[in-house]
Amino acid sequence: MRLDRDRPDDEIPTSSMADIAFLLIVFFMITTTFTATRGLDFALPEDDDDPPVVEKEESVLIEILPTGELIVDQDPMRLHEIIPYLKPKLERNPKKPVIIRPDTATPYRYMVEVYDELRQGEDHGLAEPINISVPTQREIQSFWY
Amino acid sequence: MKLKATIEHKPNIPTASMADIAFLLIIFFMLTITFEVDKTQVQLPKTTLRYEIPKQSAYVSIDPNGRIRVSDGNEQSALVSAADEVLSMAAGVIAMDPQKVFVVKSDGDVQWEKVDEVIDALKRAKVRDVYLLSDQRTVTDG
Numbered sequence: 001m002r003l004d005r006d007r008p009d010d011e012i013p014t015s016s017m018a019d020i021a022f023l024l025i026v027f028f029m030i031t032t033t034f035t036a037t038r039g040l041d042f043a044l045p046e047d048d049d050d051p052p053v054v055e056k057e058e059s060v061l062i063e064i065l066p067t068g069e070l071i072v073d074q075d076p077m078r079l080h081e082i083i084p085y086l087k088p089k090l091e092r093n094p095k096k097p098v099i100i101r102p103d104t105a106t107p108y109r110y111m112v113e114v115y116d117e118l119r120q121g122e123d124h125g126l127a128e129p130i131n132i133s134v135p136t137q138r139e140i141q142s143f144w145y
Numbered sequence: 146m147k148l149k150a151t152i153e154h155k156p157n158i159p160t161a162s163m164a165d166i167a168f169l170l171i172i173f174f175m176l177t178i179t180f181e182v183d184k185t186q187v188q189l190p191k192t193t194l195r196y197e198i199p200k201q202s203a204y205v206s207i208d209p210n211g212r213i214r215v216s217d218g219n220e221q222s223a224l225v226s227a228a229d230e231v232l233s234m235a236a237g238v239i240a241m242d243p244q245k246v247f248v249v250k251s252d253g254d255v256q257w258e259k260v261d262e263v264i265d266a267l268k269r270a271k272v273r274d275v276y277l278l279s280d281q282r283t284v285t286d287g
Contacts, residue, residue: 014160032178037197038198038281039196041276042277102261104261108252113192134264136265
């Protein structure tokens with residue numbers, strides 16, 4: 001005699017697993033933001049109450065006007081002309097400080113442009129990284145001429 | 146003539162591997178996720194050089210109207226009224242972790258005076274590593 005038993009399937013129900021997994025994916029996709037997480041490093045020198053005195057003629061002063069125009073050692077200059085101007089000076093003295101001094105009303109992006117350009121000194125044939133200094137207004141008032 | 150009974154196939158979509166793929170994607174998102182601590186909308190300045198900023202860095206953001214927001218890297222950023230508050234917040238963060246990296250996220254059109262105040266506050270708080278958040282400059286940017 002043949003018994004016709006109703007055997008249950010020996011299977012693990014996995015059909016809903018994908019649903020749960022995709023639900024989690026949707027959550028992570030919504031909460032993930034691929035934002036700009038890159039930038040220029042800007043190492044701050046220690047806030048020294050008695051900083052070394054830099055003579056005016058020992059350094060190169062880059063002033064940035066509110067219009068974005070650059071005045072390098074009293075002469076107007078374009079951004080790409082700065083490195084060729086600095087090259088002979090830095091070959092004589094690689095540690096020569098280059099001071100960026102934006103006007104208080106200068107848009108921030110002009111300062112970043114100049115800083116970015118100076119940071120690429122080695123790519124433009126300089127032997128050493130440029131000794132860049134960006135004094136704050138407080139430092140200028142406290143320690144400058 | 147006896148016709149052979151046609152064998153009926155049960156329609157079935159193989160879904161067993163779907164969960165594998167889904168979990169693979171989940172693992173990818175779990176590893177790459179970074180919860181944004183500052184959602185200030187700014188037009189970042191563009192630079193050629195850009196370095197990866199360490200995760201969980203503290204943020205100081207300046208929006209186009211000059212409003213400053215600060216975050217220690219764990220909490221959502223909060224509005225502060227003056228740069229002096231940046232100093233007290235940064236000093237607190239540095240006291241807990243002297244190696245903490247700070248990110249200045251400022252709109253490119255903000256006047257230097259405003260950014261200068263923030264950088265000065267970070268300097269006074271003895272912050273050593275600061276990153277200026279930027280977008281990539283391309284050849285078309287001139």
